[in-house]
Amino acid sequence: MSDSPLGLDEPPQPRDPNASGVYRVLARKYRPQTFAQLIGQDAMVQTLGNAIRRDRLAHAFLLTGVRGVGKTSTARLIAKALNCIGPGGQGGPTIDPCGVCEPCVAIAEGRHVDVIEIDAASHNGIDDVRQMTDAVRYAAVSARYKMYIIDEVHMMTKPAFNALLKTLEEPPAHVKFLLATTEVDKIPVTVLSRCQRFDLRRIPAEKLAAHFGDVVTKEGAQAEPEALAMIARAAEGSARDGLSILDQAIAHASLEGGAVTGEAVRAMLGLSDxxxxxxxxxxxxxxxxxxxxxxxxxxxxxxxxxxxxxxxxxxxxxxxxxxxxxxxxxxxxxxxxxxxxxxxxxxxxxxxxxxxxxxxxxxxxxxxxxxxxxxxxxxxxxxxxxxxSMPDPGELARKIAEGLPIGSAAPAAPSAPAEPAAPRDFAQLLERLEAAHEHHIAARARNLVRLISFNEPVVEVSSHGLPGDLPRDFEQAIRRVLGKRWSLKVTDAPGEATLAEVKAVEAAAEREAVLNSPVVAAAFEAFPDAELIGWTNETRRTA
Ligand SMILES: [Zn+2]
The missing domain is CATH 1.20.272.10 (Zinc Finger, Delta Prime; domain 3)
Structure with a gap:
């Protein structure tokens, strides 16, 4: 697989070289050696395990997923799974390769003669593929299966794909192809249709953070959880990218002689806190x-x-x-x-x-x-x-429709409703209460309050028929809804009719007017037993 375009693959400075004196970057050192170590790909591992147990393995696999998610590691694990002979040399294909037999060790070290890795990014021509397909005909030297791992397979040219397709159409029984790609949409459908496809998922940030925590412990280093979480987020689902960042962070921290801190990682990645x-x-x-x-x-x-x-x-x-x-x-x-x-x-x-x-x-x-x-x-x-600080288009349309000035949006927050004007009369005040779901107190006021005068913030009302607890409840509701202190001044004068009474009188008058209208009068003349149950009013409906 290609190196990181961010140049993150190599740490700034080797530290703690191992016994052989060769420093290995974390991404290589912690490459998964068993399917259990392959994080975040449980669904794929299960499918693969079933296929191996039932001996239903395809001749060609296509592994897709973002860079660094584990495609090449998975391909090598499959190579091990199919070629493992077990510690005793008698084992068959297994989802749980032993890791100690000769094929397992040779594959892990990348030196098995029958497991051939090809980077299609640099070997993408027809000649490269011909060389491979010619060799396909010969039996494996020592392994059960001859495995071809073709990385970045989407980089192959069209003639190269065609040459590969011929082999995929009639593959020898002893050969398996493992194709890996980050760009599955560039693979010809003729090739796709001959592969068993496994989509490797982005590894969730929490799983990556936990994995990095393990690596830090094994390396004998220390890291703040915040730092690990930040690295996991920056890795965007790629274990390899994350380990490369961690590599750098540990190297920096060891120069400073301490733990990997959130602050250091933030500075390293150019993140804002x-x-x-x-x-x-x-x-x-x-x-x-x-x-x-x-x-x-x-x-x-x-x-x-x-x-x-x-x-x-x-x-x-x-x-x-x-x-x-x-x-x-x-x-x-x-x-x-x-x-x-x-x-x-x-x-x-x-x-x-x-x-x-x-x-x-x-x-x-x-x-x-x-x-x-x-x-x-x-x-x-x-x-x-x-x-x-401008109203959004919907808000603007509403204002134009309502004839409100359009330049008056509150600049405080986008589309924050402009502060409504104070209620002009008692009926409007009650409407505001109802709009704020203070239905109970609004209904009581509608039925019981006889208004004397209305001057913000004082409402003078008659004591006639007024329950003693109503003024306090009313004042509190207004305070909740308008955020302002109003007062209800109770006087002994008789006051106006309640709003409910006014409405009843209006309704009666309207009913009278409807009954007396020429159309309705004519209808009653034709149907003397008819009763007026209700009516709709065009002006009211559109109001
Ligand atoms: Zn083995």
Whole structure:
């Protein structure tokens, strides 16, 4: 498999060379030697085990998955599984190769004459494949099966694929092909259809972190759990990439003479810490441009890559969205992180979150291509802040429909509802209570309160028929809903009719008007026994 494009495969400096004096990078040293050591691929191992037990092995396997997930390791394990003869030399194919017999040892050391590894990235031509297919005809020298492991098989040219296909169509019984690829969509379907396919999954971050913890212990080193979690996240499902980072981190830590710390890993990977990300995100949604830019500069001065900063902001938006959907905190999440996510999930609507995501993603891509990354990052954040303080299109449409001024959105948070105007009369005040689900107190007020005067924040009402506990309950409900202190002043004057009475009178008048309307009057004349049960009013329906 190709080396890491990040140049992470070799640590900066060898340390603690083993007995032979040769330093082996962790990724090679901890290459899984049994299927049990292959982390995160349980489903594949089970399928493979069943196939071996039932002697139903295909002639060709295709192993797919991201780089460093264990494709070549799996191919070698399959080679061992099929060729193991057991410690006594009498064993057959097994999902649990012994690791001590001659074939097992030779394969693990990469020197078995019948297990041939080909890197298609450098041997992708027709001649390379012809050489291989010619050799296929000869029986294995010492092994049960002759195994061809072709890595990065998608790199083969079309003629090379065609030559390979001929062999795959009529494979000799003693030959197995193990094809590995990161880009399965580049494999011709004719080849795909002749392979048993195994998709290797990205290894979950928790499993990687636990694995790295074991490696650290075996290496006699120490690491903070936070550091291991960070490395596991950065590895993005690849054990090999993660071990390469860990290799570097241990080398750095041993120079410093201590444990691998979260701080050191953060600096090494150019990551921003969660606290800084939270502060920055908070200032962005508060539309506080000067503070946001200053926080960004602080991080930049600490060596954080602007693109990494935007990436962690994107992660934050994603996690707020998940929190809004009620997802539980991810394992190892700090309490203050959980609290902040819950707070933002309450403040930000889905449209605002989607917009933040789009704008930050655009900024992320721009920074990746920018000649001046930090400047591009600043411009991107300013755009996010300015766009955030504008109402979203849905909000805008609603305002236009309601005839409200459209420039008056609160700049505090994207799509935060503008603070509604104070109620103009008693009926509006009750509507506000009902809108806030204070139905009980609103209904009592509607039925029992006889209004005398309405002047914010004092409502003067008649004592006639008013229950003694109503004023206090009413004042408390208003306080809860409007966040302001209003008072109900009780006077002995008779006051107006209650709102319920007014409504009843209006309904009676409307009924009278309907009964007297020419159409209805004509209907009653035609059907004298008819009864008016209800009516709809066009103006009311559209109101
Ligand atoms: Zn063996």
């Amino acid at each position: 969660r606290n800084a990300t939270r502060s920055l995100f908070d200032r962005i949604i508060a539309a506080d441009a000067p503070a946001a830019l200053s926080l960004l500069r602080d991080q930049y001065d600490l060596g954080v890559d602007p693109q990494a900063m935007l990436k962690s902001l994107l992660e934050t938006v994603h996690r707020v969205t998940l929190a809004k959907l009620g997802n539980e905190a991810i394992p190892g999440q700090a309490a203050e992180e959980t609290a902040a996510l819950a707070d933002w999930a309450g403040k930000l609507g889905f449209p605002a979150l989607h917009r933040l995501w789009q704008l930050l993603l655009k900024g992320h891509d721009e920074v990746a291509k920018a000649a001046l990354p930090i400047e591009a990052c600043e411009m991107a954040l300013l755009r996010v802040i300015h766009a955030s």
